[in-house]
């Protein structure tokens with residue numbers, strides 16, 4: 001198998017007429033890599049195929065894809081409805097940048113997603129989902145949202161990173177634009193930051209020129225790395241998903257555990273909805289412990305782990321853990337809506353063995369218990 005990386009920033013021509021002919025193709029012309037590059041083309045074709053979309057665009061980050069989608073589809077005076085559980089910087093983009101541009105942003109609780117009709121206004125132009133959410137894995141009713149949106153000529157966007165196109169194809173559920181941080185599962189090796197957007201031909205005609213102007217498209221070397229990751233996505237996801245579900249079940253049996261937030265557990269709210277929208281579950285979930293331990297014990301818990309590294313991001317081949325109980329303290333409405341508990345950890349399961357991960361967490365629980373005992 002041959003892999004070509006077209007690193008050139010420009011493409012030269014035998015004659016000026018050849019150049020003019022290529023440039024006349026617009027976005028389809030191979031003239032300048034910010035606009036079109038053969039390596040990025042190859043990746044975009046694969047993602048479009050997986051998402052069952054007409055087109056895809058590769059970006060230098062997930063935020064590049066998200067910001068381009070929102071900036072391309074919204075203008076001053078428009079109203080955006082967005083799920084409260086969205087990724088923090090997506091919220092910052094809406095609150096800071098879109099607000100400054102005169103776009104009205106309104107958040108809705110995930111529980112409302114089955115009927116958002118009361119929130120639709122004459123100027124509602126877009127609804128943005130992130131399902132599952134990536135803190136407490138909240139599931140939104142994608143079919144209900146897209147049915148309503150289509151009836152009102154509203155465009156729908158979804159962050160599909162958690163499920164990946166292998167486990168959820170939102171376009172088949174009526175969504176218009178799918179965005180990803182390919183930094184997570186799609187690339188899978190924590191060695192490249194990338195984003196993807198997939199949509200139909202009509203919206204591509206609106207979004208592609210904005211991607212070109214904003215200039216955040218994916219570099220060819222990085223496009224190659226994402227493609228290399230994509231080759232093993234199916235087996236990584238299968239293994240990471242299975243280990244995560246088994247670990248989630250094991251955690252449910254622990255006395256310290258108050259609740260496990262994993263859409264593959266039958267007692268998870270939204271379990272049936274998740275099963276009706278997704279064909280599998282990936283490796284990111286959260287767990288709340290009780291009674292909530294002071295910071296010193298929480299630190300001891302994560303510091304004691306050796307297979308789980310302490311770090312942001314997720315979806316790579318190595319397991320990660322992050323205390324998230326302090327998130328959104330300054331925003332009680334978001335905290336409540338996302339169901340964040342005082343002692344909570346987000347776990348991204350990698351490719352390690354289940355036995356090793358269980359042994360590691362047992363070790364962490366013992367360290368936490370030792371600190372709590374000293375405090376008594």
Ligand SMILES: Cc1ncc(COP(=O)(O)O)c(C=O)c1O
Nearest residue numbers: 061062063087134161181183194
């Ligand atoms: C759900 C979700 N969407 C989008 C992003 C942004 O992706 P990137 O860091 O590639 O810009 C992240 C990053 O963590 C994320 O978790």
